[in-house]
Amino acid sequence: MNAGLIGVGKFVPPHILTNEDLEKRMDTSDEWIRTMTGIEERHIADDDMDTSHMAYQAAVNAIEDAGITAEEIDLILVATVTPDRPFPSVATMLQEQLGAKNAAAMDLSAACAGFMYGLVTAKQFIETNTYQNVLVVGVEKLSKITDWEDRNTAVLFGDGAGAAIVGAVSEGRGILSFELGADGSGGKHLYQDDKLVMNGREVFKFAVRQMGESAVNVIEKAGLSKEDVDYLIPHQANIRIMEASRERLELPIEKMSKTIQKYGNTSAASIPISLVDDLAEGKIKDDDVLVFVGFGGGLTWGAVCMRW
Ligand code: ACO
Numbered sequence: 001m002n003a004g005l006i007g008v009g010k011f012v013p014p015h016i017l018t019n020e021d022l023e024k025r026m027d028t029s030d031e032w033i034r035t036m037t038g039i040e041e042r043h044i045a046d047d048d049m050d051t052s053h054m055a056y057q058a059a060v061n062a063i064e065d066a067g068i069t070a071e072e073i074d075l076i077l078v079a080t081v082t083p084d085r086p087f088p089s090v091a092t093m094l095q096e097q098l099g100a101k102n103a104a105a106m107d108l109s110a111a112c113a114g115f116m117y118g119l120v121t122a123k124q125f126i127e128t129n130t131y132q133n134v135l136v137v138g139v140e141k142l143s144k145i146t147d148w149e150d151r152n153t154a155v156l157f158g159d160g161a162g163a164a165i166v167g168a169v170s171e172g173r174g175i176l177s178f179e180l181g182a183d184g185s186g187g188k189h190l191y192q193d194d195k196l197v198m199n200g201r202e203v204f205k206f207a208v209r210q211m212g213e214s215a216v217n218v219i220e221k222a223g224l225s226k227e228d229v230d231y232l233i234p235h236q237a238n239i240r241i242m243e244a245s246r247e248r249l250e251l252p253i254e255k256m257s258k259t260i261q262k263y264g265n266t267s268a269a270s271i272p273i274s275l276v277d278d279l280a281e282g283k284i285k286d287d288d289v290l291v292f293v294g295f296g297g298g299l300t301w302g303a304v305c306m307r308w
Contacts, residue, residue: 003126004174004306005119006133007068007165009061010276011054012043012158012263019155026151033155038239042158042264044143050084051161052093055139058161058272059094062135066165070098073165074131076105077121079114079268081192081297082141083107090139103135111190112235113180113294114138114268115162116302120178122166137163138268147195156238157196158264162272173287173307177221179214186299207241207295212248214303215293219249222305226250228289229305233278235294236260236270245293257283267296284308 018041019030033039045054055078063070076098078091091105110117115138122134139161148154168174189202211234219229226249234242236259246256257274266273271292278284286308293303 001127001129001168002171002174003123003166004169005164006167006169007062007066008163008272008276008279009058009065010160010162010273011057011061012160012273013045013049013054015044015046016041017044022155025148026154028151028155037156038260039155039264040261043160045141045159051080051082051139051141052084052090054141054159054161055090055094055137056097058139058163059098059135059137062163062165063098066167068133068165070100071102073100073103073133073135075122075125075134076100076103077108077118077134077136079108079110079118079136079138080140081109081111081114081267082145094137110296110300110302111298112237112265112267112270112296113298113300113302114296115271116292116294116304117180117300119164119166119175119304120180120302123175123178126166126168132167134166135163136166137161138272140267140269142196142267145192145196152200153196153198156265158266160263160266160269160273162269162276164272175304175306177218177305178303179217179221180302181300183299187297189299190297204238204241206299207237208244210295210301211241211245211293214301215245215249215291218291218303218305224289224305229291230288231255231257231278231284231290233257233271233274233290233292236263236274237265249291
């Protein structure tokens with residue numbers, strides 16, 4: 001039995017913060033942000049919209065897309081580093097709000113690689129026939145831990161949520177291979193100490209190397225070659241990092257997902273948000289071979305190769 005995504009959904013808060021808005025708040029420029037990161041605007045949640053609200057909206061959309069009921073969900077995994085509070089988990093809040101009364105629920109902390117960790121965890125329960133439907137949500141309200149005085153980080157992040165229902169799909173489809181990894185010695189480069197602290201240079205170097213390597217590894221593990229890949233969805237952290245992974249796979253530009261200009265870096269939400277937009281725009285077709293690859297604080301990384 002193979003695990004695959006049988007429904008997807010996303011939510012971004014309505015309020016948009018543009019580069020021009022940031023120019024008025026700090027010593028930065030639209031030109032610098034676009035050139036150095038690829039970001040043009042990001043969505044920011046208001047004070048009364050917490051992580052669980054965004055997760056709920058994305059989850060409702062994914063459940064509807066999958067054509068299942070909330071009672072049919074066996075497990076809820078929420079990947080986030082910005083939960084409403086340390087406990088109860090966002091996952092248990094969702095369980096209650098969705099009426100998913102048969103679901104176990106827990107949060108998962110792997111920063112921007114969280115959605116990859118969630119998908120791979122869900123896959124284990126599906127392929128052992130333990131559970132039928134696992135809801136995986138990647139959600140972040142990074143704006144609440146952003147240091148708005150620090151131009152090095154404040155321009156990078158946005159808020160949002162993406163969700164998927166992981167269930168059984170026919171043989172040969174769904175998740176074909178994966179890679180997860182961690183290097184705790186790099187934890188000092190990206191962490192929360194009240195506000196988010198980052199050594200951009202170090203994270204950049206790590207990400208360029210790891211994103212390329214992991215993408216290649218999952219293709220090989222799936223018994224495929226670079227030419228078989230139809231579409232790449234890299235974590236939307238920085239266009240220059242994304243481009244490095246695309247070049248490593250020797251893919252033409254139209255075969256890489258690019259939503260960073262609209263949303264900034266939404267951490268664990270970036271890959272599922274991109275997936276939903278790409279599907280809506282017809283960029284992904286049945287039977288396409290997709291590669292998802294992400295990295296984040298921890299340091300952590302994860303990649304998945306799947307046949308859609
Ligand atoms: N506006 C204008 N100038 C700026 C800004 C800004 N917003 N930010 C930094 N600068 C300046 C710096 O002060 C520096 O000036 P100086 O040369 O006079 O000292 C200059 O721009 C270059 O800064 P660097 O930090 O050296 O530039 P770099 O090429 O490293 O790019 C960036 C910075 C975009 C942050 C890059 O390092 C990067 O993308 N790193 C990875 C970030 C990332 O992906 N984080 C993932 C987080 S995932 C998670 O788990 C939450």
